[in-house]
Amino acid sequence: MTQDARLSGRDLTLAYDQRVISRDLAVTIPDNSFTVIVGPNACGKSTLLRALSRTLKPAEGSVLLDGQVIGSYPAKEVARRLGLLPQTSIAPDGIGVADLVARGRFPHQSFLRQWSAQDEAVVAEAMESTGVSALADRSVDELSGGQRQRVWLAMVLAQQTPLLLLDEPTTYLDIAHQMDMLDLCADLHAERGHTLVAVLHDLNHACRYATHLIVMKDGTIVAEGEPATIVTADLVEKVFGLPVRVIEDPETATPMIVPVDRRGVRRVHD
Ligand SMILES: Nc1ncnc2c1ncn2[C@@H]1O[C@H](COP(=O)(O)OP(=O)(O)OP(=O)(O)O)[C@@H](O)[C@H]1O
Ligand SMILES: [Mg+2]
Numbered sequence: 001m002t003q004d005a006r007l008s009g010r011d012l013t014l015a016y017d018q019r020v021i022s023r024d025l026a027v028t029i030p031d032n033s034f035t036v037i038v039g040p041n042a043c044g045k046s047t048l049l050r051a052l053s054r055t056l057k058p059a060e061g062s063v064l065l066d067g068q069v070i071g072s073y074p075a076k077e078v079a080r081r082l083g084l085l086p087q088t089s090i091a092p093d094g095i096g097v098a099d100l101v102a103r104g105r106f107p108h109q110s111f112l113r114q115w116s117a118q119d120e121a122v123v124a125e126a127m128e129s130t131g132v133s134a135l136a137d138r139s140v141d142e143l144s145g146g147q148r149q150r151v152w153l154a155m156v157l158a159q160q161t162p163l164l165l166l167d168e169p170t171t172y173l174d175i176a177h178q179m180d181m182l183d184l185c186a187d188l189h190a191e192r193g194h195t196l197v198a199v200l201h202d203l204n205h206a207c208r209y210a211t212h213l214i215v216m217k218d219g220t221i222v223a224e225g226e227p228a229t230i231v232t233a234d235l236v237e238k239v240f241g242l243p244v245r246v247i248e249d250p251e252t253a254t255p256m257i258v259p260v261d262r263r264g265v266r267r268v269h270d
Contacts, residue, residue, distance in 0.1 A: 003041065004067065006195060007052060007082070007163055011061035014047050014219070021047045022219035025135070029163075029212075034189040035197045036206040039216030040240055045199045046087050048216070049165050052197070053084040065163075079107035083156040087167040087199075091140040097151050098136040104158030126157040129184055131177075145172035153181065157188075166198040170205065178202075205245055207231055207254040213250050215239055227265050231255040 005028045013027040021044045029035050029052070037045050050056035051063055054070045063070040065081060073081075083104075091100055104126065105119045127133045130150040135143065140151060149172045156164065166185070170178040186209055188194040200206045206213060207227040213231070215223040217239045223230045236244045236257055249256040 005029055006066050007064070007197075009048075009051060009058070009061065009063045012051060012058050012063070013060035014044065014051050014056060015043040015059040016047075020219075025061070026222065027052075027214070027221065029195060029197055032189070032193050032195055033212040034186060034209055035212040035214060036210035037102040037197065037199045037214045037216060038201070038203060038206050043216045044219040045216055046167050047106060047219075049084065049167050049197070049199060053082060053165050054078050055084065055086075068238075074165070076107050079159065079161070081161055082165065083161040085152055085156045085164075085166040085169055087171075089152050091148075093141070094138050096136075097132060097138050097140055097143070098123065098127070098152060100131075100140055101154045101158050104155040104160075107159060108233045122160060123158050126154040129157065130154040131180065145176060146177055149173060151179070162194055164194055166196065168199050168201065170202065178205070185209070203231075203236070203257045204249065207256065208249065208252050227255055227259075231257070 008028040010021060010026050012027070013020060014022040014025065025048070027048065027056045037048065039045055047056065051058055054075070057071060065073065070078060093117060101123050102119070105122065108119070111113065124133070127136060130153050132147065132150050132154055135151065140148060143151065149169070153169060163251065169185070170181055173181060182205060183196060185196050189196050189211070210227050213224060213230060214221055215235065222239060223235055231246060233244050233246045236242065236246070238252070243262070245258045245259040245260060246255050247258060
């Protein structure tokens with residue numbers, strides 16, 4: 001793993017006041033990867049993403065972005081390099097969809113550089129690619145959970161950052177929109193060379209899409225690498241406490257995790 005990756009953390013202690021979540025954590029996000037973080041609830045995934053995005057200041061250690069400690073950049077400069085989709089976001093009261101997505105352009109604006117036709121085009125493209133163009137004039141408050149999720153993603157895409165950190169981008173989405181979202185992320189990675197980090201709960205999606213998988217438990221990284229190399233039934237049981245079988249995904253030949261039937265409800269048809 002390269003020492004000079006665009007985004008990494010070393011000797012990290014991450015804590016909320018006295019409550020330490022991670023200690024001595026080292027993490028490197030491989031450049032141009034689609035990195036997926038998985039792990040049980042409360043193991044520290046969002047906390048790590050917050051640290052990597054400058055939202056949470058490490059109690060010890062440092063996060064490096066493009067060779068500099070992330071806290072040493074002005075917030076706007078970080079926002080030009082790195083976009084974060086938090087696990088939950090609250091929209092300003094009564095804001096419209098197009099206006100919220102347009103906020104993704106703020107980091108690119110200044111007193112001298114005001115709203116331009118290019119900003120307009122970027123916002124339109126972000127709304128198109130997330131399938132929310134038809135909602136442009138609606139108020140964010142009145143959208144469904146899945147629609148809202150896609151609007152927030154559009155806002156982050158409008159930021160046009162080479163690094164994207166997405167905390168559970170597929171929660172609230174139906175299966176078709178989940179696949180659309182993940183395909184869109186995979187395209188950003190494959191075609192535009194963006195580096196993506198996404199927290200996902202669906203292990204099968206994680207195995208299908210991740211070029212680099214990070215498995216966390218109790219604030220530590222217990223395994224990382226290519227899904228096909230690291231995902232085993234033993235690992236899943238150790239991390240989630242759930243007995244599973246790992247078979248081959250018939251579509252993609254990546255690992256597919258099937259929970260063991262503990263209730264004996266198997267129906268035999270003959
Ligand atoms: N703002 C906060 N203040 C205090 N403790 C927090 C705060 N946010 C999270 N925690 C605690 O830190 C631990 C890790 O939380 P985190 O949100 O990182 O988990 P997660 O892995 O993202 O879980 P999930 O899968 O449920 O989203 C949890 O025990 C949680 O209660
Ligand atoms: Mg979380």
